Amino acid sequence: xxxxxVQLTNxxxxxxxxxxxxxxxVDDFNFEVYEGECFSILGPSGCGKTTALRMIAGFEDxxxxxxxxxxxxxxSSRKNLYVPPEERDLGMVFQAFAVWPHKNVFENVxxxxxxxxxxxAEIERRVKEALHHTSLTGLEKTYPSDLSGGQQQxxxxxxxxxxxxKVMLLDEPLSNLDPHLRETMRFExxxxxxxxxxxxxxxxxDQSEAMAISDRMLVADMGKIMQIDTPENLYNRPINRFVHxxxxxxxxxxxxxxxxxxxxxxxxxxxxxxxxxPNAESEMIMATRPNAIELTADKGYQTHVQTRIFLTDRxxxxxxxxxxTLKVQTPHRITFAQGESCSVRFVEPxxxxxxxxxxxxxxxxxxxx
Amino acid sequence: xxxxRRNKDLAAVEGRRIGLDNVMTALAFVLLLVIVVIPIxxxxxxxxxxxxxxxxxxxxEQLTRSTTLSSMWNTIKIGGLVTLFGTIMGVFYAWLLGxxxxxxxxxxxxxxxxxxxxxxxxxxxxWDLLLNGRSGYxxxxxxxxxxxxxxxxxxxxxxxxxxxxxxxxxxFVFMQVVSALERMDPTLEESARIAGAKQGxxxxxxxxxxxVPAISxxxxxxxxSSLAHFGVxxxxxxxxxxxxxxxxxxxxxxRSGGSFEGIRQAAALSILLVVVVALALLxxxxxxxxxxxxxxxxxSMRPTLINxxxxxxxxxxxxxxxxxxxxxxxxxxxxxxxxxxAYGLPLIPANFTLANYTRILTTSGTLDSIxxxxxxxxxAGIISMTLGTLIAYxxxxxxxxxxxxxxILSVLPYSIPGTVLAIGVILAWSGSLGIxxxxxxxxxxxxxxxxxxxxxxxxxxxxxxxxxxxLEEAARTCGATHTESLKDITxxxxxxxxxxxxxxxxxxxxxxxxxxxxxxxPYTRTLGVQIYSLRDAGMMPxxxxxGSVAIVLIIVINAIVNAITADRKGV
Numbered sequence: 011x012x013x014x015x016v017q018l019t020n021x022x023x024x025x026x027x028x029x030x031x032x033x034x035x036v037d038d039f040n041f042e043v044y045e046g047e048c049f050s051i052l053g054p055s056g057c058g059k060t061t062a063l064r065m066i067a068g069f070e071d072x073x074x075x076x077x078x079x080x081x082x083x084x085x086s087s088r089k090n091l092y093v094p095p096e097e098r099d100l101g102m103v104f105q106a107f108a109v110w111p112h113k114n115v116f117e118n119v120x121x122x123x124x125x126x127x128x129x130x131a132e133i134e135r136r137v138k139e140a141l142h143h144t145s146l147t148g149l150e151k152t153y154p155s156d157l158s159g160g161q162q163q164x165x166x167x168x169x170x171x172x173x174x175x176k177v178m179l180l181d182e183p184l185s186n187l188d189p190h191l192r193e194t195m196r197f198e199x200x201x202x203x204x205x206x207x208x209x210x211x212x213x214x215x216d217q218s219e220a221m222a223i224s225d226r227m228l229v230a231d232m233g234k235i236m237q238i239d240t241p242e243n244l245y246n247r248p249i250n251r252f253v254h255x256x257x258x259x260x261x262x263x264x265x266x267x268x269x270x271x272x273x274x275x276x277x278x279x280x281x282x283x284x285x286x287x288p289n290a291e292s293e294m295i296m297a298t299r300p301n302a303i304e305l306t307a308d309k310g311y312q313t314h315v316q317t318r319i320f321l322t323d324r325x326x327x328x329x330x331x332x333x334x335t336l337k338v339q340t341p342h343r344i345t346f347a348q349g350e351s352c353s354v355r356f357v358e359p360x361x362x363x364x365x366x367x368x369x370x371x372x373x374x375x376x377x378x379x
Numbered sequence: 380x381x382x383x384r385r386n387k388d389l390a391a392v393e394g395r396r397i398g399l400d401n402v403m404t405a406l407a408f409v410l411l412l413v414i415v416v417i418p419i420x421x422x423x424x425x426x427x428x429x430x431x432x433x434x435x436x437x438x439x440e441q442l443t444r445s446t447t448l449s450s451m452w453n454t455i456k457i458g459g460l461v462t463l464f465g466t467i468m469g470v471f472y473a474w475l476l477g478x479x480x481x482x483x484x485x486x487x488x489x490x491x492x493x494x495x496x497x498x499x500x501x502x503x504x505x506w507d508l509l510l511n512g513r514s515g516y517x518x519x520x521x522x523x524x525x526x527x528x529x530x531x532x533x534x535x536x537x538x539x540x541x542x543x544x545x546x547x548x549x550x551f552v553f554m555q556v557v558s559a560l561e562r563m564d565p566t567l568e569e570s571a572r573i574a575g576a577k578q579g580x581x582x583x584x585x586x587x588x589x590x591v592p593a594i595s596x597x598x599x600x601x602x603x604s605s606l607a608h609f610g611v612x613x614x615x616x617x618x619x620x621x622x623x624x625x626x627x628x629x630x631x632x633x634r635s636g637g638s639f640e641g642i643r644q645a646a647a648l649s650i651l652l653v654v655v656v657a658l659a660l661l662x663x664x665x666x667x668x669x670x671x672x673x674x675x676x677x678x679s680m681r682p683t684l685i686n687x688x689x690x691x692x693x694x695x696x697x698x699x700x701x702x703x704x705x706x707x708x709x710x711x712x713x714x715x716x717x718x719x720x721a722y723g724l725p726l727i728p729a730n731f732t733l734a735n736y737t738r739i740l741t742t743s744g745t746l747d748s749i750x751x752x753x754x755x756x757x758x759a760g761i762i763s764m765t766l767g768t769l770i771a772y773x774x775x776x777x778x779x780x781x782x783x784x785x786x787i788l789s790v791l792p793y794s795i796p797g798t799v800l801a802i803g804v805i806l807a808w809s810g811s812l813g814i815x816x817x818x819x820x821x822x823x824x825x826x827x828x829x830x831x832x833x834x835x836x837x838x839x840x841x842x843x844x845x846x847x848x849x850l851e852e853a854a855r856t857c858g859a860t861h862t863e864s865l866k867d868i869t870x871x872x873x874x875x876x877x878x879x880x881x882x883x884x885x886x887x888x889x890x891x892x893x894x895x896x897x898x899x900x901p902y903t904r905t906l907g908v909q910i911y912s913l914r915d916a917g918m919m920p921x922x923x924x925x926g927s928v929a930i931v932l933i934i935v936i937n938a939i940v941n942a943i944t945a946d947r948k949g950v
Contacts, residue, residue, distance in 0.1 A: 068855075069852055094855070094860070095856055096855050096856070096857075096858045096859055096860050096861075096864075098856075100856050102852075102853065102856035104849040104852070104853060105849070106849050108847065108850050108852065108853035110854075111872070112872055121857055121859075122858050122859075125854075125858045125859045125863060166853070169857065170856070170857075173857070173858070179856070
């Protein structure tokens with residue numbers, strides 16, 4: 011296994027707010043990021059992802075726990091240690107680019123080297139190289155205000171790679187760009203990573219972006235880590251209902267389990283064509299993806315098509331099941347007319363316990379902060 | 380090695396934040412204590428404590444005098460009338476030059492800000508020369524021409540004072556409203572038209588209500604300035620025994636010849652003036668209470684202009700006449716009287732001479748006053764700019780405990796009349812606390828800094844709000860220390876605001892009279908004080924000549940400022 015670059019141990023951050031009382035922004039975070047890895051922290055707003063990143067960068071101190079960068083402790087409540095951001099040797103790209111408007115492209119990129127008192131000729135050489143890698147060659151004397159958002163983001167990137175840092179922190183760096191540009195930049199980012207071999211910690215709320223770019227992802231909700239895994243596993247084996255709904259499209263069905271058979275809530279006469287999971291509770295939530303449901307003429311639970319929507323690359327059906335409705339997506343070649351009877355079959359669904367209603371309230375409270 | 384870095388980090392952690400922030404915060408508090416809190420506390424102490432005991436006697440004693448009551452009434456009357464007429468005039472011209480198709484809008488708009496730069500006491504002097512009840516040039520001309528037995532117009536009245544103050548204070552409202560009209564989203568008015576409202580209805584029901592916050596802000600500035608104003612009532616009112624609280628305080632101080640009893644009376648009067656100002660502020664808030672609207676966008680847009688049709692040319696002429704009356708007439712008058720051999724002689728070329736100029740430019744007292752004003756204005760500008768930026772940084776970026784107190788303390792002197800501030804400075808820094816700065820330039824400098832601190836604090840605050848925190852953070856991740864990121868990123872970004880903050884202080888400080896007239900000593904006359912004293916001594920032509928010099932200085936410096944700020948890269 012590759013060497014550990016970033017390590018968080020029992021990291022907790024508590025804020026005291028005037029209106030909403032104490033808030034645990036980051037609750038007992040434990041994870042490791044390996045050399046050369048692209049690791050994303052993903053979650054809705056208020057999940058603590060930005061706070062976690064800012065603690066790694068050193069803009070926030072932690073309340074409890076310890077952070078190591080490259081084996082060196084940089085924040086530790088136990089040792090009462092806090093290394094300021096400028097001594098952590100990181101690269102960082104911000105959501106708002108944070109390109110200095112009073113410095114031209116060259117001066118922006120040269121700044122970290124000037125701070126390190128690098129020789130003039132060496133600065134010239136390294137800035138030139140960084141600009142070359144970010145396709146900014148020729149724009150040295152231009153001021154950021156004359157450049158597009160994509161170009162400004164490239165300045166920020168060039169500025170962060172020019173010192174050749176081991177770890178690169180990215181705080182939603184693509185969310186200020188238009189969708190097309192976002193894809194290009196995502197690709198360029200991976201290219202740069204493979205060239206320079208730095209470790210990326212990427213914070214985002216955009217699940218498709220995170221899945222496209224990451225080797226491993228951390229999904230957080232309300233200050234707690236939900237799951238850390240590869241994109242495939244997170245999508246296929248989400249540990250709970252939240253992770254399931256956060257990554258990709260989900261359909262949930264409230265089910266009742268009786269005598270080893272599974273019934274959709276509201277219809278205790280026709281069981282679903284499924285085996286009950288081991289150690290099942292009597293009521294559960296069955297989670298699946300709309301495109302992982304088979305729609306056939308005969309095999310499975312008998313129902314009919316309530317609504318049919320023709321989309322660009324798939325057809326979407328809404329079918330009633332028990333007292334609920336189910337969203338099903340199929341390739342165009344499978345066609346049912348509106349009102350036509352059909353059967354549904356589920357492929358490897360996930361099973362979750364019924365959610366505590368308090369959790370939703372807490373989530374909303376945190377969104378206000 | 381490891382131990383060393385541990386210790387350094389620990390030091391940083393113990394303060395929770397980096398040491399520099401703590402130093403700046405402490406500095407901000409100490410400076411405001413010395414500059415603002417001490418003088419104000421000294422006034423309160425001297426007005427309410429006699430021989431160490433709390434008493435209302437001093438205040439009551441003042442309140443039972445008819446002179447005090449009439450001064451108070453005059454202050455309130457003048458303040459109210461100036462605010463009323465100044466606001467009407469400001470709103471009218473803002474609308475005319477901002478939203479109608481009147482010719483030459485752009486030029487007119489910059490011309491209408493000239494009265495703002497014109498020192499009001501010079502305007503008062505010019506009008507006194509023209510319309511003095513006994514000897515005004517215009518009055519004598521009219522008496523001769525129309526065979527009148529008495530002067531038809533008399534500027535030495537309450538209405539005369541109101542007229543002159545309105546001329547120079549209406550730009551407060553004018554500038555606020557023009558910029559609000561400029562930034563207003565035109566679709567707000569357009570949708571009212573679509574909804575069926577006529578042009579006039581739109582102005583009444585949409586445009587005006589939306590600019591109410593701007594009007595109210597401008598009116599507040601007029602009110603505070605007028606209540607605290609010294610120059611105009613001093614020049615126009617003294618001869619007729621018309622006093623306002625600021626001029627009454629001045630009279631008490633100068634009559635007592637600097638005795639402590641006089642200063643204590645002045646302190647009691649100061650409290651009354653502060654109460655009047657505070658009541659006015661409260662009233663204003665009640666009358667014009669209005670929440671901030673978010674409809675005014677930062678971006679400049681092209682609003683629809685209103686066609687004045689037949690009224691276009693008459694209104695244009697009205698605007699020109701207004702400018703001529705409030706700017707050109709006093710200006711020409713000051714220049715002409717500065718050239719005349721002796722006051723009272725007809726203003727014809729045969730009576731003109733440059734002797735007044737050679738005399739004032741060879742008198743050491745006058746030259747000293749120019750030098751003093753330059754020294755004071757430059758040092759007050761630099762010091763207030765630095766301190767204002769420091770406090771703004773602490774308030775906007777560090778946000779320590781007590782930020783609110785800091786903010787209030789730094790803008791407090793702005794709503795405290797200059798006269799009152801001067802009394803506070805005298806009480807604090809003429810020996811009673813062990814430091815005696817009386818009769819030195821230092822005491823004037825301290826007063827200027829307190830008076831103008833809020834100007835630079837406001838401009839720097841606005842600029843700092845524009846600097847996104849990630850800009851400094853980006854520098855930190857690039858390896859810059861806190862100090863380096865301040866020096867390389869934040870300071871260069873707010874430098875334009877700091878420079879304009881400097882000139883916002885420098886220009887009014889150059890022509891300051893209100894505080895310096897109470898603080899000057901034999902060798903520390905300022906430009907404004909010198910003009911005032913020359914005039915007081917009956918040397919009108921010399922006073923006018925020195926006034927011309929002051930005006931030329933202000934115009935030249937303003938032109939330089941505009942040239943500097945115009946070609947700066949937009950950030």
